Each structure stands twice: as C-alpha cells, then as structure tokens.
Amino acid sequence: QVQLVESGGGVVQPGRSLRLSCAASGFSFSSYAMHWVRQAPGKGLEWVAAISYDGSNEFYVDSVKGRFTISRDNSKNTLYLQMNSLRAEDTAVYYCAKEITNHYFDRWGQGTLVTVSS
Amino acid sequence: EIVLTQSPATLSLSPGERATLSCRASQSLRSHLAWYQQKPGQAPRLLIYDASNRATGIPARFSGSGSGTDFTLTITSLEPEDFAVYYCQQRSSWPLTFGGGTRVEIK
Numbered sequence: 001q002v003q004l005v006e007s008g009g010g011v012v013q014p015g016r017s018l019r020l021s022c023a024a025s026g027f028s029f030s031s032y033a034m035h036w037v038r039q040a041p042g043k044g045l046e047w048v049a050a051i052s053y054d055g056s057n058e059f060y061v062d063s064v065k066g067r068f069t070i071s072r073d074n075s076k077n078t079l080y081l082q083m084n085s086l087r088a089e090d091t092a093v094y095y096c097a098k099e100i101t102n103h104y105f106d107r108w109g110q111g112t113l114v115t116v117s118s
Numbered sequence: 119e120i121v122l123t124q125s126p127a128t129l130s131l132s133p134g135e136r137a138t139l140s141c142r143a144s145q146s147l148r149s150h151l152a153w154y155q156q157k158p159g160q161a162p163r164l165l166i167y168d169a170s171n172r173a174t175g176i177p178a179r180f181s182g183s184g185s186g187t188d189f190t191l192t193i194t195s196l197e198p199e200d201f202a203v204y205y206c207q208q209r210s211s212w213p214l215t216f217g218g219g220t221r222v223e224i225k
Contacts, residue, residue, distance in 0.1 A: 045154075045162065045205055047214040061213045062119075095161055103209035104152045106173060108161035
C-alpha cells in the first residue's frame with residue numbers, strides 16, 4: 001500500500017537550516033508530482049511547495065520563496081524540503097503529499113514537526 | 119492568490135443529522151475544488167475532488183456540489199466518525215490554497 005514517511009523535523013533556532021525527507025513506497029514515485037503542506041499548531045492547512053514528477057518544475061508559496069527548496073530523488077523514492085533562514089512562523093507540522101491528479105492530494109504522510117525557537 | 123472562505127466556522131449537530139458546509143472563492147475556480155477531512159492527530163483525507171467526484175473509498179453520504187465561486191459539501195446523515203474538521207482546497211491557480219476549515223462537532 002502507499003506509504004509516505006517524513007523525517008528530519010526538530011527544534012531549530014531562527015535563521016538556521018533544516019532538511020526534511022519523505023520516503024515513498026507502494027506506488028510509482030517517479031510518475032507523480034509531490035507536495036509539502038504544513039499546519040501550524042492549532043491552525044489550518046497551508047500548501048508550501050510542489051515539484052513535478054521529473055523534478056523539472058517547482059512551485060512555492062510566496063512566504064517561503066528564496067528560503068525553501070523542494071527536490072526529489074526518483075532513484076531513492078524520496079522527496080526533500082531544504083529549509084533555510086527559518087523563522088518562528090515556519091513552526092508547523094510538515095506533511096508530504098502525493099497528487100492524485102492535477103494538484104489534489106490523495107495520500108499524506110503522518111507529518112514531521114518543525115519548531116523554530118531560540 | 120485565491121482566498122477560500124469557509125462557513126460556518128463551527129457546526130454543532132447530532133448523529134443522523136444532515137451537515138451542509140460552504141466554501142466561497144474570491145474568484146472563479148470553475149470546478150477545481152477539493153474537500154478534505156481531518157481528525158485530531160491525523161493527516162487530512164481526500165473526500166471530494168473536482169467539486170463533485172468522490173475519492174476512492176469515500177462513503178456515498180459525502181457529496182460535493184457547486185462551481186465558479188460557491189461550493190458545498192453535504193454529509194447526508196452524520197455518523198460518529200464524521201465529527202472532524204473539513205477543509206476545501208483550490209487548484210485553479212498557484213499558489214494552491216486551503217480554506218480556514220469548518221469544525222463539525224457533536225451537539
């Protein structure tokens with residue numbers, strides 16, 4: 001069955017960096033666009049970034065442009081989110097999500113918590 | 119950026135009752151809207167995509183309707199497991215955006 005397992009979260013100081021990973025299994029990873037979606041504690045969902053099936057196209061929400069980079073390694077069935085210059089407002093559970101078609105998300109990981117605090 | 123406004127923020131209903139949730143977009147989405155359910159401590163689950171198509175395994179009591187700027191998620195008869203938070207999401211343009219959510223709570 002489809003599994004998405006995030007890792008790499010933790011507590012980090014403002015201005016520092018963190019890299020999240022999402023290990024995928026149970027489907028043809030290289031055939032699907034993938035996304036990161038986050039949820040601040042007690043808040044709603046916020047889409048963060050997307051990458052096309054082959055890594056040739058990337059999209060970001062304005063608040064992370066220039067700071068976050070989404071990437072993928074199809075040989076390892078793994079999605080990444082490199083987060084630089086972290087801010088307190090980046091504190092959230094980060095989910096990786098698989099597209100069903102055309103930017104809807106049919107499978108989600110369990111999430112990894114990122115806390116930005118001094 | 120397309121803003122999605124969900125109403126009401128909270129819906130207090132009893133099991134067996136009908137739930138009607140609204141999502142209004144700041145510009146036309148045609149039919150490019152999805153609905154998700156999220157329970158505490160869990161990831162969201164896709165219920166409806168392209169406004170009215172049920173995702174795989176979603177019970178028939180969940181239905182979606184609407185187009186343009188006004189959309190509705192209907193749960194015909196609430197089951198105990200349906201009490202959760204529901205989000206709409208648009209894919210009409212970048213950035214993808216979610217509504218603020220509607221909490222369906224037990225009355």
